[in-house]
Amino acid sequence: MSRTIKIFDTTLRDGEQSPGCSMNLSEKIEVAKQLEAMKVDIIEAGFAIASPGDASAIEQIAKTVKDSTICSLARCAEKDIDAAWNAIKQANSSRIHVFLATSPLHMEYKLKMTPDQVLESIAHHVAYAKKYCSDIEFSAEDACRSDLDFLCKAFETAIKAGATTLNIPDTVGYMVPDEYAKTVRYIKEHTKGVENAILSCHCHNDLGMAVANSLAGVEAGIEQIECTINGIGERAGNASMEECAMALKVRKPYFNVECNLDTTQIYRASRMIQTITGVPVAPTKPIIGANAFAHESGIHQHGVLAHKETYEIMTPESVGITKNAIVLGKHSGRHAFEDRLKELGYNLDSEKLDKAFKKFKVLADKKKVIKDRDLEALVVAVPVTDFEERFVLENFVINSGNTITSTAVIRVKKGDEVIEKVAGSDGPINAAFRAINKMVDKEIILEDYNLKAMTEGEDAQGEAIVKLSIDGSEWITGRGVAVDIVEASIKAYLNGINKYYSEY
Numbered sequence: 144m145s146r147t148i149k150i151f152d153t154t155l156r157d158g159e160q161s162p163g164c165s166m167n168l169s170e171k172i173e174v175a176k177q178l179e180a181m182k183v184d185i186i187e188a189g190f191a192i193a194s195p196g197d198a199s200a201i202e203q204i205a206k207t208v209k210d211s212t213i214c215s216l217a218r219c220a221e222k223d224i225d226a227a228w229n230a231i232k233q234a235n236s237s238r239i240h241v242f243l244a245t246s247p248l249h250m251e252y253k254l255k256m257t258p259d260q261v262l263e264s265i266a267h268h269v270a271y272a273k274k275y276c277s278d279i280e281f282s283a284e285d286a287c288r289s290d291l292d293f294l295c296k297a298f299e300t301a302i303k304a305g306a307t308t309l310n311i312p313d314t315v316g317y318m319v320p321d322e323y324a325k326t327v328r329y330i331k332e333h334t335k336g337v338e339n340a341i342l343s344c345h346c347h348n349d350l351g352m353a354v355a356n357s358l359a360g361v362e363a364g365i366e367q368i369e370c371t372i373n374g375i376g377e378r379a380g381n382a383s384m385e386e387c388a389m390a391l392k393v394r395k396p397y398f399n400v401e402c403n404l405d406t407t408q409i410y411r412a413s414r415m416i417q418t419i420t421g422v423p424v425a426p427t428k429p430i431i432g433a434n435a436f437a438h439e440s441g442i443h444q445h446g447v448l449a450h451k452e453t454y455e456i457m458t459p460e461s462v463g464i465t466k467n468a469i470v471l472g473k474h475s476g477r478h479a480f481e482d483r484l485k486e487l488g489y490n491l492d493s494e495k496l497d498k499a500f501k502k503f504k505v506l507a508d509k510k511k512v513i514k515d516r517d518l519e520a521l522v523v524a525v526p527v528t529d530f531e532e533r534f535v536l537e538n539f540v541i542n543s544g545n546t547i548t549s550t551a552v553i554r555v556k557k558g559d560e561v562i563e564k565v566a567g568s569d570g571p572i573n574a575a576f577r578a579i580n581k582m583v584d585k586e587i588i589l590e591d592y593n594l595k596a597m598t599e600g601e602d603a604q605g606e607a608i609v610k611l612s613i614d615g616s617e618w619i620t621g622r623g624v625a626v627d628i629v630e631a632s633i634k635a636y637l638n639g640i641n642k643y644y645s646e647y
Contacts, residue, residue, distance in 0.1 A: 173415065175188065181409070189215060190215065206233050286326075306340060310367075327365060328364065371384060421593070510604075589611060593607070
């Protein structure tokens with residue numbers, strides 16, 4: 144009988160720690176709902192002790208998600224474990240994830256603890272967590288640079304104290320696949336009681352081998368993969384969920400394991416994370432990159448037309464990518480619009496459906512043919528703007544050319560008040576941003592700006608992503624979509640400002 148590999152998603156914890164990838168509460172809840180829809184087994188919702196905001200977000204996710212286990216990370220410290228439990232205790236299924244470093248380097252320089260002290264701490268704090276929760280995971284931080292015999296002692300100690308899952312992290316992405324597999328096998332053979340626990344992998348991508356190491360771990364007996372959507376995470380990131388899951392699915396006869404993940408939700412999840420964080424994936428990114436199912440070579444095109452499997456080892460539909468054009472226009476009704484969204488995997492509540500339908504009507508006046516990608520671009524924006532907008536764009540006028548100073552006239556509504564400002568600069572978009580700055584009594588720094596086409600053709604929608612620092616805040620991501628790229632940029636800038644006011 145084949146094993147079932149659990150998917151432990153840490154997008155909301157390890158992934159969010161990546162610079163520029165922070166999310167607000169409503170965004171975290173949307174991501175958690177998407178992970179639940181994907182049938183992720185365990186959602187690591189955050190690090191409760193890190194901040195009151197983190198703890199509150201974990202608590203709200205624990206109340207919202209019903210079908211996935213909700214997990215919070217905790218150091219080997221009673222206050223961390225208390226905070227973790229208080230955040231997850233209302234979940235249908237809860238897990239506390241306790242960690243402590245076991246490598247000589249970390250023990251000496253970071254922890255300043257002896258090996259015996261580390262073992263004592265593991266025993267005490269795993270047992271302390273166990274009094275709250277039956278499902279306890281213990282991670283040996285920097286396990287892959289630890290002495291293997293000591294690592295086995297640490298895991299034996301955790302098992303005796305009540306740990307039900309043992310995580311073997313490659314914390315700094317140091318391993319190569321064969322080496323990682325040997326480490327897993329050594330632990331299985333030399334750890335007393337290991338048969339009573341699930342072995343897990345958590346591989347970082349510093350040498351580009353996080354997915355390969357995770358899959359090598361599966362071959363060696365791992366039963367849980369810890370990963371993130373799009374592979375986001377600290378430094379070079381984590382093992383990519385979509386790559387791990389599709390490798391197990393496409394090469395199922397080789398791995399001979401099951402995985403409960405609904406892979407048809409992968410594309411939507413990837414787009415959601417790109418939208419929320421403002422961090423795009425490379426066109427050549429496996430599974431979900433723009434070129435993943437594109438065939439430009441004449442030889443490849445001929446082969447695919449003759450038989451898809453000549454160059455496609457999986458279908459776009461298997462990861463949720465559709466290529467159909469839809470017959471919807473400005474006369475289409477709400478019901479037809481809702482039906483098509485459901486076919487694409489979007490089940491919006493009434494309020495969000497109303498917002499999306501209004502955006503659709505505006506778009507339908509500007510485009511003759513609306514494709515599924517247009518709908519996805521439109522709908523994905525709805526969760527991100529799920530807050531009261533302080534500044535709403537009324538209209539704008541741009542005067543620009545290569546022999547004149549660009550000027551922008553921007554008019555917005557702030558409640559019942561209409562504000563209009565004018566500014567000039569060396570380009571139309573910067574002029575528009577400067578005009579908006581005059582309306583906001585804050586110091587706004589544009590940290591990053593990205594613009595790309597969402598669909599093909601001359602009437603393609605443009606997607607603008609900005610990252611703003613406002614009065615010294617953490618980077619805030621704003622997003623705007625419009626057929627006019629200047630309008631998309633203005634909407635993105637206002638979206639970032641509105642998000643700032645919703646959070647601070």
